[in-house]
Amino acid sequence: MRNTDSITNLPDQECNPREVQGIWLYGAGGHNSVVISIIRKMGLEPLGVFDDRHEELKAAGIPILPGILDPEFRRPSGPLIVTVGNNLARKALATDLQGPFATAIHPSALITESTIGPGSVVMQGAIVQTRTRIGGHAIINTAASIDHENLIDDFVHISPNATLSGNVHVGEGSWVGAGATVIQGIRIGKWAMVGAGAVVIRDVPDFATVVGNPARVIKITNLESRVLDDYESSLLSMPPRLKSNLLLIVNQVLNNSGKEPVRDLGRESSLQRDLGFDSVELAELTVRIEAEFGVDIFADGIVRTVGEIVDKLVKKDE
Numbered sequence: 671m672r673n674t675d676s677i678t679n680l681p682d683q684e685c686n687p688r689e690v691q692g693i694w695l696y697g698a699g700g701h702n703s704v705v706i707s708i709i710r711k712m713g714l715e716p717l718g719v720f721d722d723r724h725e726e727l728k729a730a731g732i733p734i735l736p737g738i739l740d741p742e743f744r745r746p747s748g749p750l751i752v753t754v755g756n757n758l759a760r761k762a763l764a765t766d767l768q769g770p771f772a773t774a775i776h777p778s779a780l781i782t783e784s785t786i787g788p789g790s791v792v793m794q795g796a797i798v799q800t801r802t803r804i805g806g807h808a809i810i811n812t813a814a815s816i817d818h819e820n821l822i823d824d825f826v827h828i829s830p831n832a833t834l835s836g837n838v839h840v841g842e843g844s845w846v847g848a849g850a851t852v853i854q855g856i857r858i859g860k861w862a863m864v865g866a867g868a869v870v871i872r873d874v875p876d877f878a879t880v881v882g883n884p885a886r887v888i889k890i891t892n893l894e895s896r897v898l899d900d901y902e903s904s905l906l907s908m909p910p911r912l913k914s915n916l917l918l919i920v921n922q923v924l925n926n927s928g929k930e931p932v933r934d935l936g937r938e939s940s941l942q943r944d945l946g947f948d949s950v951e952l953a954e955l956t957v958r959i960e961a962e963f964g965v966d967i968f969a970d971g972i973v974r975t976v977g978e979i980v981d982k983l984v985k986k987d988e
């Protein structure tokens with residue numbers, strides 16, 4: 671059964687799926703395969719899947735396209751969903767890709783008088799009760815139960831079979847584990863982790879991991895020390911779109927000098943030692959970066975590494 675409120679009452683959506691034929695996806699791991707099945711159940715087409723890690727692709731039967739780290743990457747103008755399970759990596763990608771984002775809601779989900787933000791996914795059998803507000807790029811996993819007047823911020827993941835009672839607030843980026851129960855009125859801070867099966871009866875601080883019944887804090891982890899794989903770390907340390915533009919410029923300079931292109935850029939890469947730039951090439955790099963980003967990277971002193979360039983370009987956008 672499909673509750674029509676779930677499709678008619680979505681003021682936060684940038685893109686109502688009923689008005690489009692298909693949805694682009696970013697990220698081809700396990701989470702992606704579930705979202706593809708939801709999109710198909712909604713009568714829409716998955717148009718293509720972008721991913722940088724081609725060796726891990728699992729989206730059979732759908733075009734696989736180069737990801738954001740590839741200079742060839744072009745953001746299609748149509749609606750997209752970032753189908754990456756890791757909340758931090760999903761935030762990095764969504765921030766960089768920008769809208770329009772679509773929302774995927776499985777027809778078996780029951781959603782009553784609530785709002786679901788752009789980029790969010792509600793899976794099979796999930797229940798979202800009245801006057802709940804779910805932010806953007808959230809995952810409401812299989813059979814999760816979210817009761818009335820919950821506030822679920824952006825980039826949250828509520829795992830399978832987790833239960834949130836009424837008036838719970840889950841802060842940005844937090845992950846509620848499988849089968850966890852959160853009693854009414856609890857505030858879960860941002861980027862927190864509630865362990866599988868936990869019973870949460872007290873507020874959870876920002877960045878805390880809680881486990882057990884009753885749930886107790888076992889650690890507080892700041893974002894920087896989260897265990898991320900190399901790909902996720904690279905997304906966070908260098909905005910992907912900026913990185914791909916910079917890679918393109920670096921390779922143009924190398925190409926003009928008859929040198930081999932580089933496949934990747936690390937923050938620690940030295941312009942002279944690792945990329946082999948001499949002073950003429952450094953000058954060309956400066957001119958090209960200024961033309962592209964409007965920033966003179968050598969304006970206030972010498973720049974030695976890719977990371978120092980990135981910091982100047984990011985600072986300009988702040």
Ligand SMILES: CC(C)(COP(=O)(O)OP(=O)(O)OC[C@H]1O[C@@H](n2cnc3c(N)ncnc32)[C@H](O)[C@@H]1OP(=O)(O)O)[C@@H](O)C(=O)NCCC(=O)NCCS
Pocket residue numbers: 811829830846847848849863864865866867868879880881882888
């Ligand atoms: C909470 C969690 C993130 C902790 O992972 P971690 O930071 O790697 O912590 P560790 O595995 O080192 O465990 C630390 C301690 O907490 C205990 N612990 C871990 N998870 C627990 C849980 N869910 N419930 C009770 N105790 C738990 C461990 O036994 C260990 O106790 P000890 O120090 O007495 O040996 C993880 O165990 C968990 O529950 N993840 C949720 C997975 C999930 O829901 N997936 C759904 C996917 S859709």
